[in-house]
Amino acid sequence: MIVFLQSVLSGVLIGGVYALVGIGLTIIFGVMRVINFAHGELVMIGMYLTWIIFTGLAIDPFVSILISIPAMFAVGALIQKTLINRVLGALPENQILLTVGLGLVLSNLVMLFFTSDYRILTTSYSSSTLRLAGLSVSTPLAISFAITSAITALLYWFLLKTDTGQGIRATAQDRDAAQLMGINVKRMSLLAFGIGAALAGTAGALISPTYYIFPQVGGVFTLKAFVIVVLGGMGSVLGATLGGVIIGVTESLAAVYISAGMKELFVYVLFLIVLLFRPAGLLGRSRV
Amino acid sequence: MLSVRKLSFSYGDLKVLWDIDLEVNQGEIVTVVGANGAGKSTTLRNISRLVKASSGEVVFDGVDLLRLEPHQVVERGIVQVPEARRIFPEMTVLENLRMGSFVKATRKDRARNMERVFTLFPRLKERERQLGGTMSGGEQQMLAIARGLMANPRLLLLDEPSLGLSPLLVKHIFEIIKEINRQGITILLVEQNVYQSLKIAHRAYVVETGRVVLSGKGQELLADEHVRKAFLGM
Ligand SMILES: Nc1ncnc2c1ncn2[C@@H]1O[C@H](COP(=O)(O)OP(=O)(O)OP(=O)(O)O)[C@@H](O)[C@H]1O
Ligand SMILES: [Mg+2]
Numbered sequence: 001m002i003v004f005l006q007s008v009l010s011g012v013l014i015g016g017v018y019a020l021v022g023i024g025l026t027i028i029f030g031v032m033r034v035i036n037f038a039h040g041e042l043v044m045i046g047m048y049l050t051w052i053i054f055t056g057l058a059i060d061p062f063v064s065i066l067i068s069i070p071a072m073f074a075v076g077a078l079i080q081k082t083l084i085n086r087v088l089g090a091l092p093e094n095q096i097l098l099t100v101g102l103g104l105v106l107s108n109l110v111m112l113f114f115t116s117d118y119r120i121l122t123t124s125y126s127s128s129t130l131r132l133a134g135l136s137v138s139t140p141l142a143i144s145f146a147i148t149s150a151i152t153a154l155l156y157w158f159l160l161k162t163d164t165g166q167g168i169r170a171t172a173q174d175r176d177a178a179q180l181m182g183i184n185v186k187r188m189s190l191l192a193f194g195i196g197a198a199l200a201g202t203a204g205a206l207i208s209p210t211y212y213i214f215p216q217v218g219g220v221f222t223l224k225a226f227v228i229v230v231l232g233g234m235g236s237v238l239g240a241t242l243g244g245v246i247i248g249v250t251e252s253l254a255a256v257y258i259s260a261g262m263k264e265l266f267v268y269v270l271f272l273i274v275l276l277f278r279p280a281g282l283l284g285r286s287r288v
Numbered sequence: 289m290l291s292v293r294k295l296s297f298s299y300g301d302l303k304v305l306w307d308i309d310l311e312v313n314q315g316e317i318v319t320v321v322g323a324n325g326a327g328k329s330t331t332l333r334n335i336s337r338l339v340k341a342s343s344g345e346v347v348f349d350g351v352d353l354l355r356l357e358p359h360q361v362v363e364r365g366i367v368q369v370p371e372a373r374r375i376f377p378e379m380t381v382l383e384n385l386r387m388g389s390f391v392k393a394t395r396k397d398r399a400r401n402m403e404r405v406f407t408l409f410p411r412l413k414e415r416e417r418q419l420g421g422t423m424s425g426g427e428q429q430m431l432a433i434a435r436g437l438m439a440n441p442r443l444l445l446l447d448e449p450s451l452g453l454s455p456l457l458v459k460h461i462f463e464i465i466k467e468i469n470r471q472g473i474t475i476l477l478v479e480q481n482v483y484q485s486l487k488i489a490h491r492a493y494v495v496e497t498g499r500v501v502l503s504g505k506g507q508e509l510l511a512d513e514h515v516r517k518a519f520l521g522m
Contacts, residue, residue: 177374182362182391287378
């Protein structure tokens with residue numbers, strides 16, 4: 001029983017980080033109807049950024065998100081303005097080529113500058129654990145979950161309560177109608193991509209104390225984010241939040257009870273089963 | 289107030305507007321009537337800049353609208369209530385209304401405008417927490433008009449507000465349009481309900497396959513032989 005609870009708990013904790021990645025992808029998709037296949041690479045850049053700040057300036061990864069969040073927002077806004085903006089409304093295959101290509105360029109650029117060596121970011125607490133109601137939790141995971149929760153709560157507040165957040169949702173629900181409300185949908189797209197990139201970068205920062213950092217690490221996250229977004233319902237932030245946690249828990253349980261090497265497989269089996277019964281995802285339509 | 293001159297537009301290779309000319313003066317109700325596919329909605333979409341005209345001029349109070357982005361047209365006071373309502377389906381009635389006053393300059397009047405539209409449409413007040421997508425067609429039309437009014441329009445473009453409504457509701461909507469106009473808002477109304485719209489309009493235009501074929505006072509066109517034959521079945 002303890003083992004079960006233990007693995008559910010760590011699944012939820014890591015699932016929170018997955019959710020951040022998925023939420024970013026789903027917001028971008030919702031507003032622009034473009035699937036960002038370079039999303040995992042944004043996570044990767046967030047990891048490297050954190051690693052550079054840590055090794056260069058000795059700033060703790062959980063503190064350095066104060067730098068990486070605005071930096072990644074700017075990267076996302078720049079990508080939107082210079083690249084994505086050109087393929088809005090274009091054929092899906094062109095959009096896919098663009099974002100897949102962007103992902104390749106990003107990972108190869110990072111390889112060029114930092115080689116393909118695996119980097120490890122070791123903090124004083126990297127392998128320490130906390131005790132929580134009889135269960136033990138990895139300290140960095142617990143901290144990252146707390147930060148994830150705070151950021152997610154803030155994001156929901158922004159999307160549900162502020163004019164700009166509602167404008168983003170309105171643009172996702174009906175782009176033309178949004179324009180007729182006087183909403184500058186280009187600006188909303190810029191914000192959406194900026195926020196999506198910032199969330200991906202934050203996720204990268206938060207896992208950097210517990211993950212290997214290397215140029216190709218992004219692929220895994222693109223795939224996970226895609227599964228999360230489809231599972232939760234394309235464009236649904238609530239669905240992606242839920243999807244992230246479900247994927248985290250599934251992986252964690254599969255790793256403990258079946259085999260660590262097979263955990264990914266179970267994620268896809270679960271994914272297919274959900275889609276079989278709910279083709280539009282768990283929350284096909286939701287308010288956020 | 290608004291003048292459209294020689295406006296032409298094509299969807300790809302398909303030319304759908306041919307030198308459209310029309311004029312709306314301050315305080316008027318002007319209606320554009322015509323059969324399905326005549327180009328009525330396309331004309332309004334050009335004015336709101338949702339599509340980009342290929343040639344011609346659209347001038348509003350001396351400003352050339354064809355240079356503006358859609359949101360800038362709204363900021364200038366031209367607000368469109370689009371065909372098929374286009375309510376934000378996953379937003380509540382209140383949120384839809386809030387989006388109506390997205391433009392910064394109109395936000396300070398939000399509370400007052402909210403009250404104004406609830407007076408006009410008490411039904412919306414009862415349903416303020418309901419999701420737009422779950423409202424009935426008639427309620428959605430009320431919401432669409434109310435949402436448009438939240439933007440402090442000087443010129444309100446209405447695209448087939450009576451479409452798909454019961455006869456009783458159609459009557460009510462036309463009453464509302466007259467009332468809005470009495471409150472000082474100029475109206476450009478696109479309709480297939482030719483009889484009702486000519487009755488309330490000061491002036492009217494008839495479009496056929498992308499061209500203005502007839503124009504005049506609403507009452508005059510009601511008596512016009514061609515109009516009676518083509519649209520009123522008389
Ligand atoms: N997105 C589009 N792509 C291609 N052609 C279009 C598009 N939208 C409209 N059209 C065509 O343009 C012409 C004018 O359409 P429009 O919607 O302006 O007509 P309308 O007068 O509003 O008709 P209705 O009364 O049925 O709403 C039609 O022939 C229509 O098929
Ligand atoms: Mg139409």
